[in-house]
Amino acid sequence: MLHLRSMSENDWPMVAKIYGQGIATGQATFETEIPSWEKWDSSHLKACRFVAEREGEVIGWAALSPVSSRCVYGGVAEVSVYVSTAHLGQKIGSQLLKQLILTSEAEGFWTLQAGIFRENKASIKLHTALGFREIGYREKVGQMNGVWRDTILLERRSKLFQH
Numbered sequence: 001m002l003h004l005r006s007m008s009e010n011d012w013p014m015v016a017k018i019y020g021q022g023i024a025t026g027q028a029t030f031e032t033e034i035p036s037w038e039k040w041d042s043s044h045l046k047a048c049r050f051v052a053e054r055e056g057e058v059i060g061w062a063a064l065s066p067v068s069s070r071c072v073y074g075g076v077a078e079v080s081v082y083v084s085t086a087h088l089g090q091k092i093g094s095q096l097l098k099q100l101i102l103t104s105e106a107e108g109f110w111t112l113q114a115g116i117f118r119e120n121k122a123s124i125k126l127h128t129a130l131g132f133r134e135i136g137y138r139e140k141v142g143q144m145n146g147v148w149r150d151t152i153l154l155e156r157r158s159k160l161f162q163h
Contacts (some may be wrong), residue, residue: 004094004099007049007061015051016056017163018030022082030142030149040060045077047107050099052092053082059087062096064104067113075110081107081126093126101130101156110161115151124152132156 007015016037022028035043044063052060064077079100083092104112114124114132128134134153140148 001054002095003053004050005053007051007063009037011043011051011058011061012040012066015061016040018058018082018084018101019045020063021046023086026144027117028082028123030144032144043148045107048077048100048103050096050103050108052121054087059084062093062100064100064109064112069130071129075108077104077109078111078125079114081123088122093123094130097126102118105158105160110158111155112158113153114154115153118152126153127156130156 019031019086020034023031024033044065049063050061051058058082060081062079062081064079067073067076067078079097081093081097082102083090083096101112112132114123114127115138116127118137124134133156134152135155136150136153138153141151142149
């Protein structure tokens with residue numbers, strides 16, 4: 001049975017391990033090293049971070065990061081969803097993203113966004129299945145191991161807020 005709960009600092013060793021697995025794929029992030037807890041904690045919103053746990057083992061996590069420090073973007077956040085490689089294809093990412101959407105709306109967020117490598121078809125499919133739409137792409141936005149990479153930009157607008 002899968003249990004979703006708020007992430008705590010005590011979860012960091014397993015969260016970091018799963019993040020490292022994502023980094024190793026070369027398809028999840030431009031990051032090349034796992035940050036310290038302090039660095040990660042300071043760059044993610046406290047209210048919107050979750051772990052998926054099965055039989056006491058953390059097997060996935062999701063969190064939001066602010067897109068800007070400017071107050072006008074206070075209701076806009078960037079999504080991160082990671083699942084351990086041993087548990088891919090089990091709808092864990094979907095459950096984590098659903099929880100992130102529900103909690104973000106309760107916290108007053110009106111827009112969630114994601115920047116996903118063009119080649120990461122599974123992540124794009126997950127996000128579009130949960131109401132994200134492609135709004136464009138950033139061509140050769142960054143280099144990874146000497147190769148320029150594109151990212152697909154997706155966003156989800158909450159229907160709870162009038163725009």
